[in-house]
Amino acid sequence: MSGEASAGAGPGAPEPWGETRVVGKPLPRIDAWERVTGAAVFTRDLTLPDMLHAAVLRCPHAHARVRRVDLAVAARRPGVRAVLGPDGPGAAIPWYPDREGKPTSRLLDPDCRYQGEEVAAVAAETLAQAQEALAAVAVEYEVLPAVTDMERALDAGAPAVHARGNRQGERFGYSRGDLEQGLAQADAVVELTTRSACSVHTPMEVHCSVAHWEGHQLTVWDSTQGVFAVRAELAAALGLPLSSVRVVSHFVGGGFGGKLQLSKHTVLAALLARAAGRPVKLALSREETLRCVGNRPPNRLTVRAGARRDGTLTALGLEALGTGGAYPASATSGLLVGDLYRCANVRTAHDNVHVNAGPGRAFRAPGVPPAAFALEQAMDALAEKLGLDPLELRLANLPTGSQTRGLPFTSTGLERCLREGARAFGWREARARARDAGPLRRGVGLAAGMWGYEGDPRATALVTLLADGSATLNTGAVDIGTGTRTVLAQVVAEELGVPLERIAVENADTGTTQFSPPSGGSQTVLVNAPAVRAAALEVRRKLLGIAAGELHAAPGSLRLEGGAVVTAAGRRVLLKDLAGLAERVSLVGVGERAPHPPGKLALPFAAHFAEVEVDVRTGQVRLLRLLAVQDSGRVMNALTFENQVHGGVVMGLGFGLTEERVLDHATGALLSRGWHDYQLPTALDAPASIDWLPVDPHDRECNSVGAKGLGEPAHIPTAAAVANAIHHATGVRPLEAPMTPPRLVALLARARS
């Protein structure tokens, strides 16, 4: 496979693109038709012949021990074809591994540690029959005391979520220099503690799996971000070879990190399907997704920051308290404190605890938006204390490499994000504007951010040029709604000169497509596009070899465009008219991603500028405009780029202003059980204007396409920028997210008193 060595930006890597013809253009999705007509088959839409529908019985208590489950009556209810309880086959599959990989629970565990934990499952001819049968399952619970407030989880006498106690592992952290000494050297020091609520992913498409056995061969259609990741986990859970498990995910309606991993309902669907000898669909309800398949855990973060008079940071400290809920999950992040700014003395400390609440999962830049909410407000406060413009303070502390990992960046666009953003936003003018004394106060704020993941090292892609000059692309990458299919097809179009509408993409099927890591962590484009480019270049080389022979030209003198080969003299020969192509039937190219040469890091940066209007009577915040300045390297498609920025910003607005999972601390019951109570920002909440400004530092080292990832950095600084704007407008610092009207009203009242 000649693509192997040439996919990265290392030695032997292909030339970076100069002027591009297809890449970068604002091109609509290649699957727009399916999406807007509803023809696209999401997992939830899938119907297989003879398919059964399954439902899950969930523990109604925040903490309970299941003493007995009697499935006999349920099994005899009309339409029921399979039942599964804690004693059934597969129920003991280990689940929720801790940091050492040791399971802390099982698929159907008699110890239920949050309200909604899985107790039993039923498959029936219809969903109504399955749900009806659940009501006939007799369960005897021993109800136990619960703790749901993470700040009380370590109190003496707090109920023990796990026998080993409520600490999720030991305290961990990072340190360089000497924090206390750095604070002592500072001319100004601030300390503040932020709290952010638990938020839930709420993708448009709820989680769903359809399982279908053919002999020992299992096919699962799953609403997932990573078909290969789910295959690996599912094969391990069921003790099957990887080749016996096929996971398919052609259309996915959002993930945000909540669909990166194998879920219990997927295994339950597979077990029920095996028991019934029929395909089984298990679709979660919206309420179930709010309970059981992950969330962004709550955080309590204390930041201490010190700087010299000129703005030079001398100390950054973070004390983080987080929780993965009832089970191990990473909850807090030290990334920004450690690496966003140049600082000699840094210390972070992380404590994670267990509570009787639904388990956490990766959620769009896990831990980082809450950290930005804390750090960037601390920077704002520090600037205020030093009498500096918040922009100047940041510009005084720009990083050139990762201080935690001791590696330089291939490129750092943060300075350009800040400077060009400030110019485009009119930062100085807006900042200097006098505060309105009336009830509607305007203010502007900014926040910066970065993302710390360069992507998994491996991805493979396959490009095939067909005899009529059309092409197919085979990639394992899931398109979770971000336009992955389109962007990757653009790479093929760019290299082969084949019109986009003549490129078909097959993706996200472990049975038929090439390996790709999950679409998450802002890695989708930067990991897959270089593999696709390598594959396309292999096809291009073969094609030019054929064309050169037929046209009596040097391969290097030929161009590919509009489905034709063009000679230096301007002669055009359509690909379909190349006899050598017809004789070869198809030209196949395999491309692999090779990570950039070691010794550097390729990471994206961002700065968001927000203008808000706060009604100091009601605490209502309106985001008037937001400018997202993103250093994500190359813009692969101006439309999908804009889409990502809009999505990231609006989700940041939800984190900052509206979204909150509410648990009743007395009973552990989930109170925010639907979109009525769990408030996503709607079109009315979104600002009238979300502008975006790409900063492309022409990073030729990061990989062969020059893209650094966008999904997380488009989301990270938003809430912090809004918080700083609120402070600018009102003088109060909103340290609790979401910054709801009641919270702001209370803050304003306290400030007035």
Added chain:
Amino acid sequence: MSGEASAGAGPGAPEPWGETRVVGKPLPRIDAWERVTGAAVFTRDLTLPDMLHAAVLRCPHAHARVRRVDLAVAARRPGVRAVLGPDGPGAAIPWYPDREGKPTSRLLDPDCRYQGEEVAAVAAETLAQAQEALAAVAVEYEVLPAVTDMERALDAGAPAVHARGNRQGERFGYSRGDLEQGLAQADAVVELTTRSACSVHTPMEVHCSVAHWEGHQLTVWDSTQGVFAVRAELAAALGLPLSSVRVVSHFVGGGFGGKLQLSKHTVLAALLARAAGRPVKLALSREETLRCVGNRPPNRLTVRAGARRDGTLTALGLEALGTGGAYPASATSGLLVGDLYRCANVRTAHDNVHVNAGPGRAFRAPGVPPAAFALEQAMDALAEKLGLDPLELRLANLPTGSQTRGLPFTSTGLERCLREGARAFGWREARARARDAGPLRRGVGLAAGMWGYEGDPRATALVTLLADGSATLNTGAVDIGTGTRTVLAQVVAEELGVPLERIAVENADTGTTQFSPPSGGSQTVLVNAPAVRAAALEVRRKLLGIAAGELHAAPGSLRLEGGAVVTAAGRRVLLKDLAGLAERVSLVGVGERAPHPPGKLALPFAAHFAEVEVDVRTGQVRLLRLLAVQDSGRVMNALTFENQVHGGVVMGLGFGLTEERVLDHATGALLSRGWHDYQLPTALDAPASIDWLPVDPHDRECNSVGAKGLGEPAHIPTAAAVANAIHHATGVRPLEAPMTPPRLVALLARARS
């Protein structure tokens, strides 16, 4: 792609296998479970959400002109969602090209030239509604005179099937030496004329297509032998790029040549689906398949053969009359006369005519079994005339190369087929046994055969080794029921030492798999297996490279077996424990078939030995035993090999004894409209014993796996061997196939009189 140059048996080709561990073994099908449980989804079984069902209105006359079609009433019938008549979109798509490629008809042609030709089509919510709506289509026909007997098609005054007349092109043929001179040199000359009836493919799974549009992207599930062939034809018919058409055919219940090409019903399904905006299934009825989707055309063959006293052939002549039915199709074959025996003076002449009957299609060795029926009876008659054993006459004229193409064979197993077969069958003893004088007469006969196609030059395959040591194989080859999936997986297992049950096969989907030509013409294994082997060897090379590094051994000293790497010292390391494999996630190998070096032909041979019992009172023939001796090179799987031989022999028995499409010559109406009238041999007709004896001439030149193809040669000689056995038993020579009781009774009566 390093596999390119190494797949064939040319320079740089891999070593031929020595002792094999997996290849050749009698292993059950890897998809046996799906097949025996009914879980396998054949196209006919496919149900898509919102799928409509279509039915076709067919001309009730053998020859008619459609004056007017009124679809208005039908379109308003309950459940009807789309109608299509001769004026509808797509109806003018050209169809049935002649030898020059010029169409002789169109998709829905107002000129109907056989009973059953397509006039209109309807898609409705249910099949019953579609059929009901067809009855409401008002058609005005001008009924024209018809000719259905090919021997009358060129008579003066015969109705003209086409305006240009009833000749399907000019007479063509082949000649070497001087036939008349050769006949003059002969010590004995025979001339005989055989006739064989039209037979129909009758695969278990009737033809069916399901068409589904997503925007401009068309997916068709089709019961076909070649997904890539159908894609090419369908894309051309609809004016779409190849990349916009996906053809899938995961399970196919037989083809026999009748499913090699695009059928009208497939295009009709696609057009109706586009019109309705819904998926459409169009499944033919058994009667429709007997009418419209091909047949083995009838033949009239006159053979003249001359030989010297010692058996040396001096002359072979063939005059062939055939018909493709109403449209161009090749009908007769000169292969055997030109190449099966060494002979200096050969002449063949072929006349093909049009009649008002369903169109012919390739049918298991097109034209060759009828030619064997003629030639091998002529050889038998010649031996009788010369007083030679029929075996001796054949052994005296063994070929060493193709005389028509002037090329040597890579191997000729015909001599071994004849000698080893005669020994195993007990030929001399059985032949010498005195004829019984009673009503039940026993006799033995033999016939030889060969097949002339080496396979299409190209096929690509992809093998992927996964991190846990399981593997996947991706191939475009359709498994039409012969075990292709199993045999190709064995090749992977052989090279990688991965157990067969840990290899998953994805095949026959133009959207996801690599190119393969249609599964037909005995090419499936010999074209695809070398590509698969090349891909597996590429993976093997990568794997051994990784293992050698980890185990500090030379790659050449390592063996792969049982999912492990074994060192020269006997140390076993499971593949899943290789860190380098886990790090690479998967190892991909692409393999291409390269044809063997030019200048030689790789063709299979066969000899069948039959013993029959003829009831001279009733004309009933019982085949008591048959020995099929096959030089197909390497036996890839002893079970699938036996299956193929059984299928070929029983189909030969149908051709020889029972199967006959019957047309009413007065009206052109099909009389054999189902399995009641069209008599397939059943289990009761099959001999108690079908033995098979592979002759492997250790052909190391033909390709990298050593297999030469089996499907056709297992079928070609059967009917001829049975005919010769009937002659041996009764003294009459049955020149008309099928040799039905009435025909034999008449022959016996004539012989007695």
